[in-house]
Amino acid sequence: MSIAATVTDPGVAGPSTRNWKAPIGFGVGALIALFVFAIGGPAATAVFRVSDDSDRFRLADIALPANVVGWVVAVALIAIAVYAFLQVRGGRGINRWAGIAYAVLFVVGFLTWVVGIADRPSISLAGLVAGSVTLAIPLIFGSLSGVLCERVGVVNIAIEGQLLSGAFAAAVAASVSGNAYVGLIAAAFAGVLVSLVLAIFSIKYLVNQIIVGVVLNVLVSGLTGFLASTLLSRDSATFNSPPGLPEVRIPLLADIPIIGPILFQQSIVGYFMYAAVIVIWIGLYRTKWGLRVRAVGEHPQAADTMGIKVNATRFWNVLLGGAVAGFGGAFFTLVSVSSFTRDMTAGQGYIALAALIFGRWNPIGAFFAALLFGFATNLRFVLSIIGTDVPSQFLAMLPYIVTILAVAGLVGRSRPPAAGGIPYVKE
Amino acid sequence: MKLELQGITKRFGSLVANDNIDLVVNPGEVHCLLGENGAGKSTLMNVLYGLYEPTDGQILVDGKPVTFRGPGDAMAVGIGMVHQHFMLIPVFTVAENVALGDEHTKAGGILDLDKTRARIREISDRYGFDVDPDALVEDLPVGVQQRVEIIKALVRKAEVLILDEPTAVLTPQETDELIQIIEELKAGGTAIVFISHKLREVKAVSDVITVIRRGAVVGTVEPSASTSDLASMMVGRQVSLSLNKAPATPGDTTFVVRNLTVPGSGGQNLLDNVSFEIAKGEILAVAGVQGNGQTELTEAILGLHPHASGSVQLKGKELLGMKVKDIIREGVGFVPEDRKIDGLVGSFSIAENMILNWYNEPPFAKGFAMKPSVVLKNAQEKVAEFDVRTQSAEAPVSTLSGGNQQKVVLARELSRPLNLFIASQPTRGVDVGSIEFLHKRIVAERDAGTPVMIVSTELDEISELADRIAVLHGGELMGVVPGDTSRDVLGLMMAGMTAEEALRQDASAVEERNRAAGGHRAAGAHRVTGEEDR
Numbered sequence: 001m002s003i004a005a006t007v008t009d010p011g012v013a014g015p016s017t018r019n020w021k022a023p024i025g026f027g028v029g030a031l032i033a034l035f036v037f038a039i040g041g042p043a044a045t046a047v048f049r050v051s052d053d054s055d056r057f058r059l060a061d062i063a064l065p066a067n068v069v070g071w072v073v074a075v076a077l078i079a080i081a082v083y084a085f086l087q088v089r090g091g092r093g094i095n096r097w098a099g100i101a102y103a104v105l106f107v108v109g110f111l112t113w114v115v116g117i118a119d120r121p122s123i124s125l126a127g128l129v130a131g132s133v134t135l136a137i138p139l140i141f142g143s144l145s146g147v148l149c150e151r152v153g154v155v156n157i158a159i160e161g162q163l164l165s166g167a168f169a170a171a172v173a174a175s176v177s178g179n180a181y182v183g184l185i186a187a188a189f190a191g192v193l194v195s196l197v198l199a200i201f202s203i204k205y206l207v208n209q210i211i212v213g214v215v216l217n218v219l220v221s222g223l224t225g226f227l228a229s230t231l232l233s234r235d236s237a238t239f240n241s242p243p244g245l246p247e248v249r250i251p252l253l254a255d256i257p258i259i260g261p262i263l264f265q266q267s268i269v270g271y272f273m274y275a276a277v278i279v280i281w282i283g284l285y286r287t288k289w290g291l292r293v294r295a296v297g298e299h300p301q302a303a304d305t306m307g308i309k310v311n312a313t314r315f316w317n318v319l320l321g322g323a324v325a326g327f328g329g330a331f332f333t334l335v336s337v338s339s340f341t342r343d344m345t346a347g348q349g350y351i352a353l354a355a356l357i358f359g360r361w362n363p364i365g366a367f368f369a370a371l372l373f374g375f376a377t378n379l380r381f382v383l384s385i386i387g388t389d390v391p392s393q394f395l396a397m398l399p400y401i402v403t404i405l406a407v408a409g410l411v412g413r414s415r416p417p418a419a420g421g422i423p424y425v426k427e
Numbered sequence: 428m429k430l431e432l433q434g435i436t437k438r439f440g441s442l443v444a445n446d447n448i449d450l451v452v453n454p455g456e457v458h459c460l461l462g463e464n465g466a467g468k469s470t471l472m473n474v475l476y477g478l479y480e481p482t483d484g485q486i487l488v489d490g491k492p493v494t495f496r497g498p499g500d501a502m503a504v505g506i507g508m509v510h511q512h513f514m515l516i517p518v519f520t521v522a523e524n525v526a527l528g529d530e531h532t533k534a535g536g537i538l539d540l541d542k543t544r545a546r547i548r549e550i551s552d553r554y555g556f557d558v559d560p561d562a563l564v565e566d567l568p569v570g571v572q573q574r575v576e577i578i579k580a581l582v583r584k585a586e587v588l589i590l591d592e593p594t595a596v597l598t599p600q601e602t603d604e605l606i607q608i609i610e611e612l613k614a615g616g617t618a619i620v621f622i623s624h625k626l627r628e629v630k631a632v633s634d635v636i637t638v639i640r641r642g643a644v645v646g647t648v649e650p651s652a653s654t655s656d657l658a659s660m661m662v663g664r665q666v667s668l669s670l671n672k673a674p675a676t677p678g679d680t681t682f683v684v685r686n687l688t689v690p691g692s693g694g695q696n697l698l699d700n701v702s703f704e705i706a707k708g709e710i711l712a713v714a715g716v717q718g719n720g721q722t723e724l725t726e727a728i729l730g731l732h733p734h735a736s737g738s739v740q741l742k743g744k745e746l747l748g749m750k751v752k753d754i755i756r757e758g759v760g761f762v763p764e765d766r767k768i769d770g771l772v773g774s775f776s777i778a779e780n781m782i783l784n785w786y787n788e789p790p791f792a793k794g795f796a797m798k799p800s801v802v803l804k805n806a807q808e809k810v811a812e813f814d815v816r817t818q819s820a821e822a823p824v825s826t827l828s829g830g831n832q833q834k835v836v837l838a839r840e841l842s843r844p845l846n847l848f849i850a851s852q853p854t855r856g857v858d859v860g861s862i863e864f865l866h867k868r869i870v871a872e873r874d875a876g877t878p879v880m881i882v883s884t885e886l887d888e889i890s891e892l893a894d895r896i897a898v899l900h901g902g903e904l905m906g907v908v909p910g911d912t913s914r915d916v917l918g919l920m921m922a923g924m925t926a927e928e929a930l931r932q933d934a935s936a937v938e939e940r941n942r943a944a945g946g947h948r949a950a951g952a953h954r955v956t957g958e959e960d961r
Contacts, residue, residue: 091690286537288530295516295527302514305478306528306579307499415518426478 026081041070046115047122066116073109119387136374141328142352143366148321157213160349161220165190166329171340174242191326297417435484462639477501507580517565570601599918678707686737705878712893720902758846773825778806830861
């Protein structure tokens with residue numbers, strides 16, 4: 001799957017020359033489409049249900065003849081790949097929209113094919129999308145934490161640890177107090193605590209940020225695992241049975257097909273997620289605070305000469321990032337399931353890191369990247385329900401394949417903050 | 428605003444960077460700090476700008492002592508600084524860069540860049556800066572970036588403006604424009620501290636010159652002092668500024684470059700269809716502002732650019748497509764532009780650095796084994812021959828001064844039989860005393876019958892060494908002109924004119940100037956690009 005908005009950046013003249021990554025990637029994808037979606041396309045009709053029976057407004061289902069769609073998609077993808085090849089050979093850039101169109105077509109082709117070969121070739125589009133958002137929520141919080149830290153020049157590998165500590169703290173605090181909102185606050189604090197260690201070691205003691213991050217992840221995993229197997233399992237009624245956060249449904253708006261359930265039928269954590277993406281985006285790009293933050297991450301010395309306290313800015317931002325990720329971690333124990341289990345974040349922090357890179361260090365970019373990963377994960381669940389022939393192991397790999405392709409740079413050049421990972425020391 | 432430094436001393440451990448320095452800067456005055464690289468000028472200015480705390484001494488503003496705990500404090504009393512390496516964020520717009528640290532905001536901390544834009548336009552119009560507030564800084568030429576830095580200081584109402592080596596990155600024409608800007612700022616009552624090691628500019632702009640050597644003030648002189656007096660004050664001994672090289676006696680043309688092209692990633696060529704040739708016993712100097720294809724030219728010749736096309740022939744043999752190692756074996760000596768990155772391995776000893784590209788050949792190696800005693804003996808000989816100032820040939824090369832490091836690179840490259848010698852920025856960051864020595868060695872290599880190519884951004888060095896001068900602009904060759912071509916013409920070519928256009932324009936400019944000034948040089952009194960100072 002190449003989900004590529006591939007752009008060769010014409011503004012940046014590097015020492016490297018023509019970049020063949022995009023045409024090659026496009027070509028491989030187009031060949032897959034040709035052999036699998038078109039030639040191997042089933043003579044079935046894939047049905048995408050837009051509305052469910054219980055919905056107030058009902059729209060007609062979309063029914064697509066799988067082999068016809070397969071051929072159309074394959075031909076279009078080949079055309080785009082040829083276009084990309086010609087552009088690169090001529091030393092020109094590839095239009096951003098070509099990459100986006102390619103990605104959309106490929107996804108349409110893949111979905112039609114995979115649904116078409118299933119035993120019951122019919123899935124609910126609304127359910128697929130809504131499930132993707134739900135699965136993406138902790139990822140989005142995680143990558144927002146990454147944005148806050150990396151924009152200021154501190155590499156945050158500890159997202160995984162922050163999520164996990166948030167999940168743990170939320171479970172325990174909510175169970176003990178009997179109040180889920182106390183759990184939310186405790187989760188944010190736990191994230192800050194992890195961040196505090198990261199900040200002190202990387203900013204004050206100049207320890208390699210990646211090493212601190214990895215060590216923190218292992219530490220949090222070990223610590224919460226230990227407490228889970230002792231304290232929590234000994235008296236799980238007191239410590240590990242948090243009250244869940246209810247779904248808050250906004251009447252009428254939630255009835256809008258497809259986007260209704262996504263935007264207006266969420267837990268409080270979900271609403272906070274949307275707010276956080278918008279607030280952080282505005283903060284970074286429209287406020288004095290954001291200008292300073294980005295300056296510190298790009299060129300700390302320049303910021304310093306303009307009277308900005310570089311290390312203090314970094315410190316507070318890293319703590320804020322911890323609070324955001326910790327808060328997101330609460331999703332696991334207060335929304336998703338209702339108890340803490342050992343290592344329940346299962347590497348989502350690393351996927352969040354990938355979403356951050358895929359989203360080019362931009363809150364909105366990270367949001368969509370995380371959604372994509374959520375979609376890949378959810379697809380696996382949905383497909384196993386409708387009984388597809390694709391082996392489940394392959395489907396389990398989907399989110400990770402998407403991650404690797406995304407991070408490997410199929411998405412074109414993305415430019416991280418220039419001072420990322422480099423501690424600032426005044427001479 | 429009157430600014431005084433009294434007895435400023437700054438120590439870094441045992442190193443005394445500034446030793447008891449006194450300095451007075453009056454309003455509306457251009458005060459030059461003249462000194463070699465590493466003399467302590469920048470340290471002093473960083474103390475003045477609040478970046479370093481002085482070990483001893485005090486700073487007085489209008490007679491009152493002040494202490495700066497950071498650049499913010501210095502800016503607050505009206506001191507602005509344009510650093511040698513610009514303190515601009517490349518991915519920000521001009522307005523964002525200017526606003527940073529002194530932002531106008533609307534309710535809720537929302538940035539109000541319109542006010543900043545208005546201020547930039549106001550200042551830009553007043554001094555004729557021609558700066559677009561919404562341009563991205565990384566897209567601007569360095570000359571304009573420098574103006575953005577000046578605007579940053581002026582927006583903060585700087586009354587004392589420190590310019591740290593401001594001309595290092597400019598073309599001669601941009602330097603002229605900068606000097607005009609300085610004149611206007613001065614007329615408006617701003618005091619300027621101008622830091623430089625270039626005698627010509629210092630004489631052209633300053634009202635007072637303070638010479639610094641090894642961290643201490645050696646004297647304060649009038650700009651009317653002679654260039655050689657200034658040079659000897661700066662270096663501490665008599666230096667001969669001119670090389671007095673014999674005219675070249677070119678032999679056969681053995682090095683031929685044809686249509687050399689290096690593509691860039693964005694479809695634009697970094698080096699575009701460049702053709703020239705160098706004869707034995709001749710120095711071709713490549714002039715141009717930094718970043719106009721010089722790096723690509725030398726790297727392509729050395730085989731470091733896999734996508735270069737065209738032809739590079741040495742003694743009839745095609746070098747393009749050969750491996751770097753094989754090109755070196757063809758007898759190509761190469762001094763890279765940044766010795767610390769490409770020329771030396773800092774933690775290796777001098778002896779090891781002397782054989783970096785020769786380590787696996789006899790006499791230094793036999794089979795898999797190296798011969799440390801031969802390596803050391805070789806190094807000791809070269810250290811003596813090139814006058815490398817060091818305790819031992821086994822000392823890590825990073826412990827040497829810039830000039831001595833450069834001598835190590837040159838010693839390595841010149842101590843084998845060469846068919847072509849390429850030196851990029853051979854004297855960058857090297858003290859005046861060593862420059863003389865390095866130049867003489869390069870000329871000696873020419874006189875031994877080697878084709879020599881020098882790449883330099885310093886026009887003085889170009890004029891000094893060149894038998895012919897090639898000028899690069901935007902990756903294209905603007906022309907190859909004789910070695911005695913005037914700085915004005917070279918400057919126009921560096922700004923993108925072909926040799927013919929530049930000669931024509933220069934001839935008409937001279938005519939006009941003569942007519943306007945009635946044959947006198949009044950109008951050109953502050954021009955540094957003119958020939959007058961030489």
